[in-house]
Amino acid sequence: MRRLIGAIPRAFRSHRSPEGALYRAFCEPYVTKFGGRIPPDARVLLRQAGRIAVDLERVNDELEAALKRRRMTTARRLRRQLAGMRSDLLRFTQRLDEMAAQQPPDLARVFGAQA
Numbered sequence: 001m002r003r004l005i006g007a008i009p010r011a012f013r014s015h016r017s018p019e020g021a022l023y024r025a026f027c028e029p030y031v032t033k034f035g036g037r038i039p040p041d042a043r044v045l046l047r048q049a050g051r052i053a054v055d056l057e058r059v060n061d062e063l064e065a066a067l068k069r070r071r072m073t074t075a076r077r078l079r080r081q082l083a084g085m086r087s088d089l090l091r092f093t094q095r096l097d098e099m100a101a102q103q104p105p106d107l108a109r110v111f112g113a114q115a
Contacts, residue, residue, distance in 0.1 A: 007031050007038050009013035009047040011054075019054050026053040042099045049092035056085050 008027045014018045027050050031038060044072060063078040 004047045007034075007036055007052075009038065009043045011051050015113055019058075022054045022057055023050045026050045030100065033097075034097070034103055039099070042096060045092055045096055046097075049089060049096060052085055052092065054084065056089060059085065076092050 002045060008015070008031055011023055014020055015024050028045060028114075030042075030046055032113060034042065060077055060080055063082065066074040066078060
């Protein structure tokens with residue numbers, strides 16, 4: 001798979017699909033925090049966090065459908081699955097925020113803002 005313009009790591013065949021749009025919306029703030037270029041060690045983490053965010057939406061939709069159909073066994077299973085996914089996403093986003101804070105500032109922007 002090729003890298004997208006804007007440094008968003010590719011996770012889906014097409015980022016124009018509904019899942020791809022959710023993924024892109026999740027990743028864009030991190031691309032901005034990293035100054036437009038994501039370091040290689042953060043790239044894998046961002047890709048996984050974005051996929052979890054998309055899967056979280058999908059499982060949440062499945063939970064709503066199960067509750068609507070009164071499938072309580074399925075609903076309980078999906079709730080357990082959601083709890084794990086939320087904690088994983090929280091850990092990934094915290095780690096990405098730490099990595100972005102450690103990122104040195106873009107010198108071109110710093111000197112460009114002073115000129």
